[in-house]
Amino acid sequence: MEACRLTATDIACRRGDRILFAGLSLALESGQALQVAGANGMGKSSLIRILAGLLRPFSGEVERQGSIGLLDEKPALDEHQPLGEALAFWSALDTGSAPLDRLGLAPLLDVPVRYLSTGQRKRAAIARLMGQEAQVWLLDEPLNGLDTDAVALTEKLVEDHCAAGGIALIASHQRFELKGMARLELAEFAT
Numbered sequence: 001m002e003a004c005r006l007t008a009t010d011i012a013c014r015r016g017d018r019i020l021f022a023g024l025s026l027a028l029e030s031g032q033a034l035q036v037a038g039a040n041g042m043g044k045s046s047l048i049r050i051l052a053g054l055l056r057p058f059s060g061e062v063e064r065q066g067s068i069g070l071l072d073e074k075p076a077l078d079e080h081q082p083l084g085e086a087l088a089f090w091s092a093l094d095t096g097s098a099p100l101d102r103l104g105l106a107p108l109l110d111v112p113v114r115y116l117s118t119g120q121r122k123r124a125a126i127a128r129l130m131g132q133e134a135q136v137w138l139l140d141e142p143l144n145g146l147d148t149d150a151v152a153l154t155e156k157l158v159e160d161h162c163a164a165g166g167i168a169l170i171a172s173h174q175r176f177e178l179k180g181m182a183r184l185e186l187a188e189f190a191t
């Protein structure tokens, strides 16, 4: 994997008329992972969106080197299509292949996306992320709805991604097991 980098310098986030956090800086290089922790409403999803380039920071700068893969609560999969076809739309464009068997999705390919359970939906979103082969993973609550086996698998996939030279930033209030992962407490930047 080509070298990648994600930096945020002195960023602040405004939502409505509130500044949620300010003075936040981070720098991630190839192979590194960071967990962003914080209570509900602290601004974890907003930070992920700023880092992804989907939301402008109120102040400060973000620099990205490498392709971005975003996993959030809205998988970009057509709700009206069977899972297999919804994933096939992306696999025609993506470079990688999704590990459908490992993610327990193989028996679900005929099921319309809208009928998938919360955990199945999350697994499908992870499958798409894997197929995308992006260098920088921005994961918003990646463990939500997953059972114990799927949690362990997701942690392993992130570990492998970083071992291959990728970056992972994980916004979650849940514990995410990854050796050597740094942790950022959003509360320390709350205004």
Ligand SMILES: Nc1ncnc2c1ncn2[C@@H]1O[C@H](COP(=O)(O)OP(=O)(O)OP(=O)(O)O)[C@@H](O)[C@H]1O
Pocket: 015, 016, 020, 038, 039, 040, 041, 042, 043, 044, 045, 046, 047, 173
């Ligand atoms: N478009 C918006 N306009 C105004 N306020 C917003 C907007 N989007 C989010 N907010 C507010 O910004 C705050 C932070 O939201 P955000 O989703 O980033 O928090 P979070 O830490 O991810 O929360 P959770 O753990 O509950 O998912 C919340 O108070 C939310 O209501």
